[in-house]
Amino acid sequence: xxxxxxxxxxxxxxxxxxxxxxxxxxxxxxxxxxxxxxxxxxxxxxxxxxxxxxxxxxxxxxxxxxxxxxxxxxxxxxxxxxxxxxxxxxxxxxxxxxxxxxxxxxxxxxxxxxxxxxxxxxxxxxxxxxxxxxxxxxxxxxxxxxxxxxxxxxxxxxxxxxxxxxxxxxxxxxxxxxxxxxxxxxxxxxxxxxxxxxxxxxxxxxxxxxxxxxxxxxxxxxxxxxxxxxxxxxxxxxxxxxxxxxxxxxxxxxxxxxxxxxxxxxxxxxxxxxxxxxxxxxxxxxxxxx
Numbered sequence: 001x002x003x004x005x006x007x008x009x010x011x012x013x014x015x016x017x018x019x020x021x022x023x024x025x026x027x028x029x030x031x032x033x034x035x036x037x038x039x040x041x042x043x044x045x046x047x048x049x050x051x052x053x054x055x056x057x058x059x060x061x062x063x064x065x066x067x068x069x070x071x072x073x074x075x076x077x078x079x080x081x082x083x084x085x086x087x088x089x090x091x092x093x094x095x096x097x098x099x100x101x102x103x104x105x106x107x108x109x110x111x112x113x114x115x116x117x118x119x120x121x122x123x124x125x126x127x128x129x130x131x132x133x134x135x136x137x138x139x140x141x142x143x144x145x146x147x148x149x150x151x152x153x154x155x156x157x158x159x160x161x162x163x164x165x166x167x168x169x170x171x172x173x174x175x176x177x178x179x180x181x182x183x184x185x186x187x188x189x190x191x192x193x194x195x196x197x198x199x200x201x202x203x204x205x206x207x208x209x210x211x212x213x214x215x216x217x218x219x220x221x222x223x224x225x226x227x228x229x230x231x232x233x234x235x236x237x238x239x240x241x242x243x244x245x246x247x248x249x250x251x252x253x254x255x256x257x258x259x260x261x262x263x264x265x266x267x268x269x270x271x272x273x274x275x276x277x278x279x280x281x282x283x284x285x286x287x288x289x290x
Contacts, residue, residue, distance in 0.1 A: 003048050003049055003050050003137065004065070004069055004139070005045050005048075005138045005139070006045065006069070006140075006141070007040075007043045007044065007046075007139070008043065008142065009042045009043055009044075009142060011076060014076060014080055015046060015072060016046055018075060018076075019068065022068040022072060023048075023068065026061075026068075031052055033051075034048070035047070043140070066130070066133040069129070070130045070133060071126065073125070073139070074123075074125040074126040076141070077145065077149070078118060078125065082113065082156070083106075086159070089153075089156055089157055093157070093160065104167055105167050106163075108163035109160050112163060124152050124155075177268045180238065181268075183242050184242060184245070190246070191208060191244055192209055192248065193248045193250065194214065194241065194244055194246040194250070195207040195208075195209075195250050195252060196250065196252065196266075197252045198259045198262060200256050200259065201233075201258075202234065202258070204237050206240060214240075214244065233262075237262065237266070238265065238269060241270065242269075246273070247273065248275065249270055249274045249275065251263055251277060
């Protein structure tokens with residue numbers, strides 16, 4: 001029974017070894033599998049024929065065999081081809097980025113895929129392979145991916161677009177931090193110490209070294225003029241700290257997810273000036289309540 005031929009320009013060892021392992025189950029049931037391999041240009045073709053014993057239904061055997069092949073092909077696409085496909089999408093769709101930027105975007109895209117449901121992606125590929133093999137005995141990997149996996153490729157394009165958005169946001173953030181660092185570096189400190197009490201809501205209060213509230217009329221006036229839903233307390237806090245220009249900053253009440261980004265930004269801008277309080281009595285005292 002001539003069954004199937006698989007052609008590819010790469011990862012032939014992966015395909016062959018995986019299929020050999022899968023076919024051991026059939027061989028243990030008395031199914032003889034004849035294998036032949038040939039090269040043609042850049043392609044290598046793996047051919048499989050089956051000789052079934054009289055106790056095995058040939059139609060069922062053909063179906064089972066192709067199911068094994070479909071499983072291996074879907075494994076191959078996800079494990080071996082996916083990174084190359086993502087890199088190709090970046091190269092074709094975002095040619096204006098530098099090589100270094102493309103590599104960063106590639107890593108971000110692969111991180112998204114690693115954290116995504118790879119089982120769902122693999123199942124999409126698996127169903128397409130099974131559908132194709134119902135009426136075809138010859139499968140060339142490159143052509144199959146290009147012409148039969150368009151939905152899967154569209155999903156990868158969406159992932160790349162997300163990675164590009166993340167990259168641009170991060171780039172903009174880093175430029176923002178660089179500019180703020182410049183403002184911090186060019187002015188002399190005006191006060192020795194500032195305590196910053198953060199709350200999950202984004203509100204904050206500033207205290208000096210004597211635990212007196214530091215007022216900032218400019219910021220208070222700005223808040224009055226803004227609608228409540230447009231107030232960005234992170235920006236206000238950074239502006240206040242740059243205006244005050246302290247030698248040291250101690251951050252209090254930061255052990256919650258809501259303040260994590262704020263703390264990170266302050267650390268990035270003010271560097272070694274920042275100390276994160278691990279839970280001193282001041283964090284719970286009435287003087288340090290908002």
